[in-house]
Amino acid sequence: MLSRLLSHDLPRSRALAILLALAAIGLLLAPFVFPGAKALGVAAKIAVFILLVASYDLLLGYTGIVSFAHTMFFGLGAYGIAIASTRLGASWGAIAVGFGAALVLSLALALLIGLFSLRVKAIFFAMITLAVAAAFQTLASQLSDLTGGEDGLSFKVPQVLTPGFHLTRTLDGRLLTYYAIVLVVAISFLALLRCVNSPFGRVLQAIRENDFRAEAIGYRTVVYRTWSSVLAAGFATLAGALLALWLRYNGPDTSLAFEIMLDILLIVVIGGMGTMYGAVLGSALFLIAQNYLQELLQVAAGAASGMPAVALLLSPDRWLLWLGVLFVVCVYFFPSGIVGRLRLQAFRRG
Amino acid sequence: MNAASASMPAAAGVPKPKFDFVPLLLVVALALAALPFIRPSTWVTLTVAGLAMGMIVFIIASGLTLVFGLMDVLNFGHGVFIAFGAFIATTVFSAMSGYATAPALGPNLLAVFAAMLVAMALAGAVGLAFERVIVRPVYGQHLKQILITMGGMIIGEELIKAIWGPQQIPLPLPETLRGAIAIGDAAVERYRVFAVVVGAVVLAVLLFTLNRTKIGLLIRAGVQDREMVESLGYRIRSLFVGVFVAGSALAGLGGVLWGLYQQSVVPQIGAQVNVLIFIVIIIGGLGSTLGCLVGALMVGLLANYTGFLLPKAALFSNIALMVAVLLWRPQGLYPVTSR
Numbered sequence: 001m002l003s004r005l006l007s008h009d010l011p012r013s014r015a016l017a018i019l020l021a022l023a024a025i026g027l028l029l030a031p032f033v034f035p036g037a038k039a040l041g042v043a044a045k046i047a048v049f050i051l052l053v054a055s056y057d058l059l060l061g062y063t064g065i066v067s068f069a070h071t072m073f074f075g076l077g078a079y080g081i082a083i084a085s086t087r088l089g090a091s092w093g094a095i096a097v098g099f100g101a102a103l104v105l106s107l108a109l110a111l112l113i114g115l116f117s118l119r120v121k122a123i124f125f126a127m128i129t130l131a132v133a134a135a136f137q138t139l140a141s142q143l144s145d146l147t148g149g150e151d152g153l154s155f156k157v158p159q160v161l162t163p164g165f166h167l168t169r170t171l172d173g174r175l176l177t178y179y180a181i182v183l184v185v186a187i188s189f190l191a192l193l194r195c196v197n198s199p200f201g202r203v204l205q206a207i208r209e210n211d212f213r214a215e216a217i218g219y220r221t222v223v224y225r226t227w228s229s230v231l232a233a234g235f236a237t238l239a240g241a242l243l244a245l246w247l248r249y250n251g252p253d254t255s256l257a258f259e260i261m262l263d264i265l266l267i268v269v270i271g272g273m274g275t276m277y278g279a280v281l282g283s284a285l286f287l288i289a290q291n292y293l294q295e296l297l298q299v300a301a302g303a304a305s306g307m308p309a310v311a312l313l314l315s316p317d318r319w320l321l322w323l324g325v326l327f328v329v330c331v332y333f334f335p336s337g338i339v340g341r342l343r344l345q346a347f348r349r350g
Numbered sequence: 351m352n353a354a355s356a357s358m359p360a361a362a363g364v365p366k367p368k369f370d371f372v373p374l375l376l377v378v379a380l381a382l383a384a385l386p387f388i389r390p391s392t393w394v395t396l397t398v399a400g401l402a403m404g405m406i407v408f409i410i411a412s413g414l415t416l417v418f419g420l421m422d423v424l425n426f427g428h429g430v431f432i433a434f435g436a437f438i439a440t441t442v443f444s445a446m447s448g449y450a451t452a453p454a455l456g457p458n459l460l461a462v463f464a465a466m467l468v469a470m471a472l473a474g475a476v477g478l479a480f481e482r483v484i485v486r487p488v489y490g491q492h493l494k495q496i497l498i499t500m501g502g503m504i505i506g507e508e509l510i511k512a513i514w515g516p517q518q519i520p521l522p523l524p525e526t527l528r529g530a531i532a533i534g535d536a537a538v539e540r541y542r543v544f545a546v547v548v549g550a551v552v553l554a555v556l557l558f559t560l561n562r563t564k565i566g567l568l569i570r571a572g573v574q575d576r577e578m579v580e581s582l583g584y585r586i587r588s589l590f591v592g593v594f595v596a597g598s599a600l601a602g603l604g605g606v607l608w609g610l611y612q613q614s615v616v617p618q619i620g621a622q623v624n625v626l627i628f629i630v631i632i633i634g635g636l637g638s639t640l641g642c643l644v645g646a647l648m649v650g651l652l653a654n655y656t657g658f659l660l661p662k663a664a665l666f667s668n669i670a671l672m673v674a675v676l677l678w679r680p681q682g683l684y685p686v687t688s689r
Contacts, residue, residue, distance in 0.1 A: 131668070131672065135666055315512070318508055325505060328502065331498045
């Protein structure tokens with residue numbers, strides 16, 4: 001049953017299985033084990049990022065395409081919900097309309113970019129997506145009538161999802177939203193897992209390993225690459241919509257910023273490219289680090305206050321520096337990230 | 351001499367490839383096409399501004415395109431050198447504040463040139479380290495290259511923040527480079543003329559090195575066919591390191607100019623300019639120096655014209671230009687053969 005659910009792509013390492021189980025249980029029990037609004041917020045963000053990063057892994061890890069426009073699709077989903085909810089009022093209909101419109105737009109854009117630029121080298125695609133994403137970000141902040149510009153949009157959600165709604169004494173609307181997000185993420189993650197373990201996923205991996213040979217065997221690599229990028233865009237849109245529903249706010253900094261794109265890249269590489277499970281471990285580690293590592297660095301900086309240069313590098317604002325170093329080290333020494341490392345160890349032992 | 355040419359009869363029969371003027375004419379056409387929509391005096395101002403911006407972008411992008419042409423390495427961390435150069439300029443200016451704020455041209459230029467030299471030297475040194483630590487281990491692996499140079503950019507930006515702080519630093523122009531000169535009705539800012547002149551000098555040095563020296567010959571040959579040059583016994587690796595360092599130094603120089611152009615610097619300046627220079631080298635044809643120049647000038651001019659006519663469309667104009675160029679010539683304006 002479990003094996004079927006995971007598309008027969010099991011963790012293949014005891015340590016990895018334990019870590020994944022911990023992550024899953026942690027997400028499920030987060031509201032009860034880690035009390036407080038901040039902890040719940042971090043948990044919800046981890047869930048959203050699992051989906052976002054897993055969809056990016058389909059692109060980067062499985063197909064070997066580097067795209068810098070992934071946050072554009074993420075942002076489209078978030079803006080879809082935000083704009084529709086602001087214009088049409090808080091209703092399920094508005095959410096459906098907003099998400100539907102965002103999804104259609106995302107898929108069309110991904111198809112267009114893919115057909116236009118996936119015929120040529122990976123590097124070319126990377127540069128084009130970088131430019132398009134930058135243009136989109138400018139567009140979002142300039143169409144301030146529609147998107148609220150730099151300030152973003154705060155909007156209302158259906159009453160069931162608000163903190164004021166109480167199903168029972170402990171189960172309020174906030175928790176309901178949280179579990180809805182976790183459920184959607186779990187289903188989508190399993191769908192992605194199914195996707196990469198299907199014959200289609202095999203072709204994607206063949207293209208990643210050697211696109212020339214894949215083409216020679218008779219697969220239209222352009223078509224497969226484009227499909228992969230369209231699929232990834234669709235799931236990223238979904239993730240964006242979930243984030244907007246959770247925050248009840250959306251602005252350029254929460255969903256479109258280039259920093260988020262860098263975060264996704266860091267998570268995929270540190271977690272493990274081409275493993276899907278890397279998205280789960282990576283997101284959990286990264287977001288916990290993002291929210292709590294700064295406090296740890298504060299302590300370290302205090303300890304190193306005798307040496308000004310070291311203290312400067314250890315200051316809590318420089319936490320991204322250390323993740324950047326970790327990122328580079330990962331690309332060099334563990335190209336398949338944490339998950340790949342754990343699997344390799346298990347393979348050698350067994 | 352005669353004997354040599356006689357022994358190679360084939361060489362005489364090969365027609366010299368015709369120089370492709372069309373992209374160059376395109377720049378002129380672009381400038382003329384904007385003329386009917388703008389008053390002539392404003393047009394002159396905008397055109398000079400566009401040329402200045404184009405020249406600065408060219409200085410920054412030329413290193414990147416050569417590095418790509420020679421070794422197939424696309425450095426996503428190129429922006430770090432730009433930011434580094436700009437921040438060095440702030441330090442040099444504050445160290446030489448007496449020269450920078452004096453109301454005489456001589457000391458002002460001295461300060462600017464000192465900033466440029468220091469920025470070039472240090473950016474080149476950082477480039478050497480960057481090549482050694484970040485780029486060298488991942489030759490020939492495109493995916494890792496993109497990732498690792500991006501990682502290098504994150505680290506570089508954070509280090510800049512650690513050294514100079516995360517806030518915006520003003521970089522005021524020296525006294526005599528401020529203000530505008532009146533040419534007829536048109537007001538032309540002094541600094542823009544200065545930037546065009548510096549850009550022209552860099553272009554001349556670059557063209558001379560590439561076309562008239564042996565190193566330039568080897569670089570051009572390497573861009574065309576690396577393996578052939580290697581098989582003739584030249585070490586293309588050390589040549590590449592040299593080009594990488596020179597490209598980084600040029601980016602540092604461009605950073606100084608860009609910082610003065612904006613009159614302030616932020617650590618994110620590198621990432622911002624990165625988008626622009628990628629568009630430029632795609633338009634020009636990856637690896638082509640001349641294409642890079644034409645692309646930079648077109649982007650600079652178009653950005654200024656649309657910034658005046660339709661401010662909201664300014665960034666899209668670059669994307670639209672790129673799409674239009676690629677529809678016309680999918681490999682860029684000056685495609686590099688063998689790619």
